[in-house]
Amino acid sequence: MDxxxxxxxxxxxxxxxxxxxxxxxxxxxxEQSWNRRVFGPSLVSTAAGTADxxTADxxTAELGAFGDGDGRWGAATTSSASTTLTRDSVVVxxxxxxxxxxxxxxxxxGRYQLSVRANRSAxxxxxxxxxxxxxxxCANTGTRTTALPLWSIGFAPPLDATNxxxxxxxxxxxxxxxxxxxxxxGRLRELTAEASYDDGGTWTSVPVLRGxxxxxxxxIDNPALAGYVSLRAHSxxxxxxxxxxxxxxxxxxxxxx
Numbered sequence: 001m002d003x004x005x006x007x008x009x010x011x012x013x014x015x016x017x018x019x020x021x022x023x024x025x026x027x028x029x030x031e032q033s034w035n036r037r038v039f040g041p042s043l044v045s046t047a048a049g050t051a052d053x054x055t056a057d058x059x060t061a062e063l064g065a066f067g068d069g070d071g072r073w074g075a076a077t078t079s080s081a082s083t084t085l086t087r088d089s090v091v092v093x094x095x096x097x098x099x100x101x102x103x104x105x106x107x108x109x110g111r112y113q114l115s116v117r118a119n120r121s122a123x124x125x126x127x128x129x130x131x132x133x134x135x136x137x138c139a140n141t142g143t144r145t146t147a148l149p150l151w152s153i154g155f156a157p158p159l160d161a162t163n164x165x166x167x168x169x170x171x172x173x174x175x176x177x178x179x180x181x182x183x184x185x186g187r188l189r190e191l192t193a194e195a196s197y198d199d200g201g202t203w204t205s206v207p208v209l210r211g212x213x214x215x216x217x218x219x220i221d222n223p224a225l226a227g228y229v230s231l232r233a234h235s236x237x238x239x240x241x242x243x244x245x246x247x248x249x250x251x252x253x254x255x256x257x
Contacts, residue, residue, distance in 0.1 A: 037163065038155040038231070038250045039076075039127040041099065041116060042067025043180040052114070052148040052180060054138055059085060059105050059148070065098035065118040065130055067154075075099075079121045086113045098130075109139035114148070125228075126163060129200075129248035136241045147182035149241045153191075153233045154178070155218075157251055164252035168224045175208060175216040177235055177243075186239030193218040196230040200248050203232065226254045 042064040043052065052061045061083055066076045081098035084091065087110040095101035098118035105112075114134045121128070134150045154176040159165055175193060179185045191210065194203040195218075207219045220229065232246040 037068060037157060037159060038247060039066045039068060040130055040154065040247050040250075041065055041132045041152060041245065042072060042154075043150055043152045043178070044072070052150055053145050054105070054141055054148060055143065055145040057104055057107065057140060059092075059103045059112075059114075059138075061085075061099055061101050061114060061116075063099040063116070065116055066120075066127060076120055076124065078118050081118045082116070084115045084117075086115075087111070105140070107140035109137060111135065111137050114150070126249050126251070127247050130246070132243065132245040134241070134243055137239075147180050147184075149183045149185045149237075149239065150180045151185065151188070151235055151237065151241065151243045152176075152178050152180070153235060153243055153245050155231055155233075155247070155250060159251055162252065162254075164254045165222060166255055167222055167226055167253045169222050171220045171222050173218045173220055173231075175218050175233065177216065184239075185241055186237035188235060188237050190236040191216055191233065192235075193231065193233045195220050196232075196248075197223045197227065199228065200230050200232075200246065222253045226252075228252055 044064065044067070052063060064075055075098070078098050081096060082094055083097055083099055083101040084094040085101070085103045086092060087105065092105060093101070093103045099116045112135070116132050118130045119128065136149045138148060155173050156176055157165065157171065157173040165171055175191065177188055177191060191208055193206050193208050195206050196203045208216055209219065210216045222229065228249040229251055230248045231250040235243045
C-alpha cells in the first residue's frame with residue numbers, strides 16, 4: 001500500500017483515494033483493490049466526474065495527481081506542486097496546487113499545454129515525483145461545458161501487497177491509456193514507454209506490445225539489485241493531442257523471484 005505522510009488543507013487523511021458512488025446487490029461477494037499499483041495522474045474529479053473542462057472563457061482543472069492503479073482520484077501532501085497552462089507557448093497562468101486551477105482563456109482557438117508537477121518527500125517513497133504535460137487544441141464553446149481532449153496513461157503491474165516485485169526478472173506491465181470521459185479525442189496512434197533504474201538520471205526505451213483488442217503491455221527488465229523503477233510514457237492521437245508523463249519511483253524491486 002501507499003505510505004502515509006502529513007496531510008494538507010485539502011485532505012482529510014495523509015493521502016486519499018476516492019471513487020464513484022457504487023451500489024451493490026445484497027447476497028453477492030464483491031472484491032476490490034484500492035490504493036495499489038502505480039500512483040499517478042487520474043482524469044477524474046473528486047466526485048469521479050469530468051476533471052478538466054472548458055466553459056465559456058474559463059478552463060478548469062480538478063484532477064488527482066496521485067490516483068491509484070484503477071484510475072480513482074487520489075491526492076497526497078506535496079513538498080512542491082504546480083499546475084501551469086500555456087497557450088501558443090505563452091503562459092496563461094499557474095497555480096501552486098497539484099492538478100487544481102482555473103484559468104481565463106480567450107475565445108479564439110489555440111494550442112494549449114496543461115502541465116502538472118507534484119513532488120512528495122518522506123515518509124512517501126512511491127511516486128515521489130509525478131509530472132504530466134497535455135498538449136491539445138481547443139476554443140471557446142460558449143456556455144456549454146466541454147471536456148478537454150486529454151488522455152490518461154496508467155500503469156497496472158502485478159505487484160504484491162507492498163507494491164513491490166522481484167529483482168532480476170523480465171516484467172510485463174499493462175499500460176492503460178484512457179480518454180477523459182466525454183472528450184472529443186482522436187484515435188490513439190502512438191504509445192511509447194521508457195524505464196529508469198536511477199531515479200530518472202538515465203532512461204531506457206522499453207518495448208510496448210499493443211494487442212488487436214486495444215490492450216498494451218510494456219516489457220521491462222527489472223534491475224538485479226533492490227531499488228525502484230521509474231516510468232515515463234508518451235502518447236499521441238490522430239487529432240494531435242499528446243500526453244507526456246513521468247513517474248519517479250513507480251514501483252519497488254526487492255528480493256528475488
